[in-house]
Amino acid sequence: MLTNYVYKLRPNIAQQLKMSNWVDMLRSHYNWCLNDRLTQYAQQYIQGDYCDIRTKAEACPITCFVSKNGATGEAWKDSQQKNPRRSAGDIQITALPELKKARPWYAEIDSTVLQQNVKRLDIAYKNFFVRAACPKSIGRGFPKFKNRSNFTSFTYVMGVKVQGDKIYLPKLGWMRFFNSRPIPTGFTIKACTLRKRQDGWYVSIRIEDKTVPDYVVKPLTEVKKIIGCDFGITKLVHLSDNYQIENPKFLTNKKTKRILKVRQRRVNQKVKSSANRKKATIKVGKLHKIIADKRQAYQWYVANKIVSKNVDAIAVEDLNVSAMKRRCKPKVDEQTGRFLKNGQSRKKGLNRSISDASWSDLILKIEYLAAKSGKVVIKVNPKHTSQKCQNCGHIDKSNRDREKFICISCGWMHHADINAAKNIRDKAFSIVREDFSELKRPKQRCGDITALYEQTP
Ligand SMILES: [Zn+2]
Known part of the structure; x- marks a missing residue:
């Protein structure tokens, strides 16, 4: 079973500044990634051939957002794997070390957080394509550029530990939080999202226990x-x-x-x-x-x-x-x-x-x-x-x-x-x-x- 528990954090001033700083950097990275995909798509749309450069097969411009000549990295994997083509998200994730070289202050951010930031854009695209394929289904509009009011969080997927009323977040260190209810025994931490709200920072911890069965819905x-x-x-x-x-x-x-x-x-x-x-x-x-x-x-x-x-x-x-x-x-x-x-x-x-x-x-x-x-x-x-x-x-x-x-x-x-x-x-x-x-x-x-x-x- 998979659930989420939300707690209010008690960061010190240095941690607060750091997290606000991270959110700002991640927002600009998100917008940059979106812009990169948009320019690639526009280029290919004008040129007429959309994606598959190896087989030269035509692909639908709506469902393919893979770059042929994007600003970030190689579109193909080296090895002869089953699906050697990289998705736009893969390309942008492999380009992260170069980003850190060009802009050293990005090295401050935990690397999994940066990767999740790219994946967040992937999810936004995926939701959009769900609706593009079937207009009546539940989906979202085209991904938008984010501003301060609608980009307030970031996600860890690794390295988070909880001990008593303290939580360890990579590159931010140990942080106290209001342990309003204990995480049940047997559950492991899968991911954790930090979110800024008007009165401070909150953490939402996603926990899973595979031995506990999911709820069964009546037919x-x-x-x-x-x-x-x-x-x-x-x-x-x-x-x-x-x-x-x-x-x-x-x-x-x-x-x-x-x-x-x-x-x-x-x-x-x-x-x-x-x-x-x-x-x-x-x-x-x-x-x-x-x-x-x-x-x-x-x-x-x-x-x-x-x-x-x-x-x-x-x-x-x-x-x-x-x-x-x-x-x-x-x-x-x-x-x-x-x-x-x-x-x-x-x-x-x-x-x-x-x-x-x-x-x-x-x-x-x-x-x-x-x-x-x-x-x-x-x-x-x-x-x-x-x-x-x-x-x-x-x-x-x-x-x-x-x-x-x-x-x-x-x-x-x-x-x-x-x-x-x-x-x-x-x-x-x-x-x-x-x-x-x-x-x-x-x-x-x-x-x-x-x-x-x-x-x-
Ligand atoms: Zn009547």
């Missing part, structure tokens, strides 16, 4: 009882057993909004690039962290509550949150060419509430806990779930009047969201009964699942 044929969940904003979750779960709105409640506004204003009032402005910015960041932590804790509580119900499967909507948060289309006056009001300023508030509810994070937690207790999560198409009548099956938009559901065909009345939750449950039942063999089980998102492990309290 769909054995599913008897299903509970349906409808996610919302006024109430976070409505369940098909008439149960409702509150939404505390950690970011968008009146009090937090006010505090955030004041703190943000304090930043804006300070002189740019002054020390006081920096201090004020840190205060804003810390508030955001507190909000994020509260949300995290509450979502685990909610997910636990849903999963611990006496059911075999949990049915949720397959939401496309980024589509829900899309901006309104601009309206243009045809005569004057001026922009008219399109309701975006109203939508902005709704978008914030959607982000604050963060349903997809909650679904991930439900999936994780369900897998842990041997239950299944069934994702259903959300189409018509809030418009269909539970009593007679009539589908109409005007059935719903905010929180009330009144069927215009049979006059049946119910709470609108609980009606939706019941529809979701019924959809899941039809999936289980009829075509469970054809049902495409949602693919596990590796990136997100890793993120999830790191959230485990």
Whole structure:
């Protein structure tokens, strides 16, 4: 079994400076590697032959990102191995010693950390190709250049030791940490990621014990009882057993909004690039962290509550949150060419509430806990779930009047969201009964699942 444990680190000042320095260097290395691959690809695209120089066979420009004449190293391995071609990642890893020669300060960084940095780009490319091959699947967009706000971590895969409340990190030395829960005996350290957050450094240790079996998920044929969940904003979750779960709105409640506004204003009032402005910015960041932590804790509580119900499967909507948060289309006056009001300023508030509810994070937690207790999560198409009548099956938009559901065909009345939750449950039942063999089980998102492990309290 493979899991992650997260601890808060207690680095000394020298170690803190060193780690921040490393992150800066690694970010610039990441961006340099991405740029190298982009230029190579552009060169080959213009020249017309994409990759296979030995056989001169044509290759698809979308799926191949191997360099013919990249800035970094030889594209072929010396020996006659099965697959003698190096991938772009291999090329960039073998070029690391040259990087250290040209820029000696990179030698300060542990070599496995540098290698993992290149692999991080490999993973970004891999996620992108998953989606390029099948647009409907879960994948990511094209790798992006990173900045200070979205590149805050690095990973070790070797040499990490833990003794009591001290951890040894190669080239950083022994560091103290808050040993909030001991690593169970029998588990070995596979990797460890250091991450900078607003209030300090955290380490996420990936541990494995091969003797402990993985969780077994129940097959769909054995599913008897299903509970349906409808996610919302006024109430976070409505369940098909008439149960409702509150939404505390950690970011968008009146009090937090006010505090955030004041703190943000304090930043804006300070002189740019002054020390006081920096201090004020840190205060804003810390508030955001507190909000994020509260949300995290509450979502685990909610997910636990849903999963611990006496059911075999949990049915949720397959939401496309980024589509829900899309901006309104601009309206243009045809005569004057001026922009008219399109309701975006109203939508902005709704978008914030959607982000604050963060349903997809909650679904991930439900999936994780369900897998842990041997239950299944069934994702259903959300189409018509809030418009269909539970009593007679009539589908109409005007059935719903905010929180009330009144069927215009049979006059049946119910709470609108609980009606939706019941529809979701019924959809899941039809999936289980009829075509469970054809049902495409949602693919596990590796990136997100890793993120999830790191959230485990
Ligand atoms: Zn009806």
